[in-house]
Each structure stands twice: as structure tokens, then as C-alpha cells.
Amino acid sequence: MRFTLSSEQRQFAASIGELLAAADVPTAVRSWADGVHGPGLKLWRSLADLGVTGLTVPSRLGGLDATAVDLAVAFDQLGYHAVPGPWVDSAAALPALLRGTEAGERLLPSLASGAALASVALPPHVPYALDADVAEVRILIDGGQALRFTPGTMLSSVDGARRLFPVSADAVVTDDVAVELAVDTAALAVAAQLTGAGRWLLDSSVAYAKQRSQYGKPIGQYQAVKHLLADVATRLELATPLVHGAAVALTAGPAPRDVSAARVAAADAAYLAARTALQVHGAIGYTEEHPLGLWLTKVRALVAAWGTQAFHRNRVLAAVAA
Secondary structure, eight states: OOOOOOOOHHHHHHHHHHHHHOHHHHHHHHHHHHTOOOOOOOHHHHHHTTTTEEEETGGGGOOOOHHHHHHHHHHHHHHHTTTOOOOHHIIIIIIHHHSSSHHHHHHHHHHHHOOOOEEEEEETBBBETTTTTTSSEEEEETTTEEEEEEEEEEOOOOTSOOEEOEEEEEEEEEEEHHHHHHHHHHHHHHHHHHHHHHHHHHHHHHHHHOOOOOTTEGGGSSHHHHHHHHHHHHHHHHHHHHHHHHHHHHTOOOOHHHHHHHHHHHHHHHHHHHHHHHHGGGGGGGGSSSSSHHHHHHHHHHTTTSSSHHHHHHHHHHHHOO
């Protein structure tokens, strides 16, 4: 089978990319890390106008009723531009978790329109709630139950724009939630973000290698640098079809083997892209002023988001052994 994105999906990705390229996303990321949400929420509303917030929400609730492939296409762009905010929770995890429930009928319309943001905690994979200070919909998953939670004091994170909060359980929202589907959908969204972030790191490294000179010629002309960048390009090219394949599998229901395989490959590729980018950029990559650090820390945080690499490898092993 030969899988390719449709022309509509390519146009959708291009629309998101053009919107974000025209915005000052790095400033929004830094502001979000400082607790100033205005620029990030402005981006949120603009992306909501494109339908990103309601992709997997049923059309009768104001969403687009799109497929998991469409979700992966959108999150690849979100990762490429390092957009801040609880996107996985709001646009991926919670719509899957509450789909078909009475609670979903009440909560999903506001998420689809972009009027509300969501924060989801699911111990042990998601022990802390992301951006709970700005989220109106706060859900803690305990077994098969969804409960409201109260956030505690903010914790530090390797990625300053990922503001994490401990949670205290409150009232029950619903007893009937699709936990496995929510985990798979969120893990797929994270995998797509990672491939997008990896592509940005590769593009940035290639551009820098063409302009930085050493011993009288651009460092990109040295064979060692070419090999480093080629390895990253290869890993990303191998991870991307796994993400798309997992998205196709997920349209029929939970797909733990395919999603976890894609998640592992995407995380490994993005992490290699991050290490290589820092190596190519050298000392300037360590500076706070250079935007490279925003992607480096985001990749480092996403590698462990919605399940560690060990968890996802074990899911693949269990599926193969079965």
C-alpha cells in the first residue's frame, strides 16, 4: 500500500504553517513560560479559526469530525513551530476520552470552538497537569473515571513553556471514559509534534551549516557535518510514515502497537535532531537569546510526554509477543 497525504491535507498543513510563520511564535513561547498567556492565546484563537481545536470533535458539537491522519498533520505543524499551550490535552486526548459521553456533549463544544482550553492528568503516564492555570476544563483520569481536579503549586520543567501542576481530585465528571483510545490519540499527537520539531531542528541546522564558516569555508561542506545531518534526515524520513500509518490504524479504534512504534521512532529521531543541532550550532546554541533552545527543551520534554520510551517499547513488545 502506498500512503500519501491528500491535496486537502497538504493545503491544511500549508495553511497552518503560513499562519504560524507569519506570527512571532518564539516571543509567544517565552511569554507563556513567564506566565503571560496573551500572545499564546492569540495564536490559539487563530488556529481555532482554522479548525485545529475541533479536529476530532463531532460535527454536531461544532467540530470537524476529522480523522487521526488530519490530527497528525496539524500536530506536525504545531511541533515544527513549537506552539505553546496544552494542545495535546485539548485537541487530542480529551475529545477521544469523552467522545460519546454525556460529559462530552457539555464540554466538547467549547473546546472545539477554542473558547476553552483543557488540561488532563493520567497517572502514571501523565502525573502532572499541563497549563492547569489557564485551562478551564481540568480532568483527572482515575481508572475508568474522569474527575475534576484542583491544581497545586506550579512545578519546574525542563521546558519552561510546559507549566506543570500537581493535582487534587474533586467531583466525578463521568464514569465512562475511553482511556486506551485517549492514550493512543495523545501519544500519536506527541509523535507528530516530535517529527515536526525534528524537521525544524534539521532545517535550522542545515541553514546554519551553510552560513557558518570555519577554516575558510562553510562548515556544511565538511563531510563529518554532512554525515551528521544526513543521519537526522534519514531517521525523520523513517519515522514520518510510521506516524501516518499509526494514524490510519487509529481511525478504527485503539492501536497500541502502531501508535507506540511510531512514538518510539519519532522520539528517537527528534532527540537525535536536537543533539545534532546543538553540535552543529556550537556555543551559540546554548545562549538564551538564540531560538534553538526553545526547540531543544521542547523535544526533551515531549520525549517523556504521554508515556516514556520504555512504556511504549513494552507495548510494542507485548503486541508482537501476543
